[in-house]
Amino acid sequence: MxxxxxxxxxxxxxxxxxxxxxxxxxxxxxxxxxxxxxxxxxxxxxxxxxxxxxxxxxxxxxxxxxxxxxxxxxxxxxxxxxxxxxxxxxxxxxxREEIVGLKRPDLVPEAPENSHLSPAEWHAMLESDQPKLLIDTRNRYETQVGKFRGAIDPDLGTFSDWQTYLRETQLPKDVPVMIYCTGGIRCEKAILEMHEQGFEKVYQLRDGILGYLAEYPEGYYDGECYVFDDRVTVGPDLKPTGNYGTCPGCGLTAGITESCIICDTKYFVCEGCQPKRPNVCSKPCLDQFQRHGPRRRVTA
Ligand SMILES: [Zn+2]
Ligand SMILES: [Zn+2]
Missing domain, CATH: 3.30.70.100 (Alpha-Beta Plaits)
Incomplete structure (x- = not known):
């Protein structure tokens, strides 16, 4: 090994x-x-x-x-x-009901192939000057740490907001659309929803950002890629960067570092929560703070 x-x-x-x-x-x-x-x-x-x-x-x-x-x-x-x-x-x-949470268990891709672009085809289409729309299908806590250059961010709270976004958006339906997500799975359902709502030509990035970065680390993806594990984000080389963590206040992506007033641990907090909560790294330290105030170490 x-x-x-x-x-x-x-x-x-x-x-x-x-x-x-x-x-x-x-x-x-x-x-x-x-x-x-x-x-x-x-x-x-x-x-x-x-x-x-x-x-x-x-x-x-x-x-x-x-x-x-x-x-x-x-x-x-x-x-x-x-x-x-x-x-x-x-x-x-x-x-679970679905392997990806669109809350549409009835929408299932019928064939493995549905207008997928390989990373090379995707890269070439971004490079070309043909008219197209580029839309990120991920949630805002993901898009805020990185996205494809020029991509539209629908500012989704959860993936199940995708339908509402499509219904309300004023985007033209006769311009080719390119959609992408982290590893490709959300686009498999997002594309079906787009077809239902009348978008004429939609392309999806096979294997998502992770697949693209493996071939084009210096291509059109800017920033970092949010991943759903303790690494939080990876850089263009697909290695963790340590630049982001999970906010103990709201559970979302956080990029501000603080030192816990109870246990001195360095931790990440988000912009929204930082001004609103005491500087504590975790639930146990918050409990400690609420019971005894700051600077009282946990001795165990
Ligand atoms: Zn937060
Ligand atoms: Zn702490």
Whole structure:
């Protein structure tokens, strides 16, 4: 095995039909596999397919990919990145209604191919001067740390706001639209919603920002990419930057560093919460502060 201090991370999804009554058995089999092979992370199973991000040693991740493709589908795309620290504390397999939360379990891609652009095709289209609209389908706590140059940010609170945004937007429907997200999964549903609402030509970025950065680290993506684990963001080289954390006040992306007045730990807080809450890093330190005031160390 290679360097023990490096965690190999892979993100993947695939839409396919899983019968609801087999889901509990699939869940426990997958959980057993992950626990016995040193794979941590979160995998979601739903009647519409599988979605997950997992981490482990190089060997463990290699085996995991083989296991998943043998078990579920041969053409799953894996998007790899790395982390110096364990990006997940736990191993979880969740059963849900959808593998991505649009709150439209009825909208399921019918075929694996639906106007996908490879990173090279996407890059070329951005470079060309043909008329197009570029829209980010991610939430505001993601777009605020980075996005494609010139992209429209719909300022979504959650992905389920996408329908409302499309209904209310004044964007022309006869101009080609390019949509993208972190790893590609949200666009698989976002594109169906756009077709329903009359957008004539929509392209989606295969494998999302993570896939694009793997090929074009110095292309048209500016800033960092939010990821759904303890790394919070990765840079253009797909390595964690340590520039952002999770705000203890609201749970969203935070870029301001503070020192906890109770335990001295350095932590990140967001612009919105910083002026409104005491400088404490966590719930236990907040409790301590509320009971005893500042500068009283937790001694345990
Ligand atoms: Zn906050
Ligand atoms: Zn603290």
């Amino acid at each position: 290679g360097d023990e201090s490096v965690w190999y991370v892979t993100a993947f999804y695939r839409f396919f039909e899983l019968s609801a009554d087999t889901l509990p058995a699939e869940k426990s089999a997958l959980l057993d596999y992950m626990n016995s092979h040193g794979v941590r992370g979160l995998v979601i199973l739903a009647p519409e397919g599988i979605n997950g991000t997992v981490a482990g040693s190089a060997d463990a991740i290699q085996h995991f990919k083989t296991h998943i493709t043998n078990r579920f589908a041969a053409d799953i795309h894996f998007k790899d990145s790395i982390s110096e620290k364990p990006p997940f504390r736990r191993t979880t397999v969740d059963l």
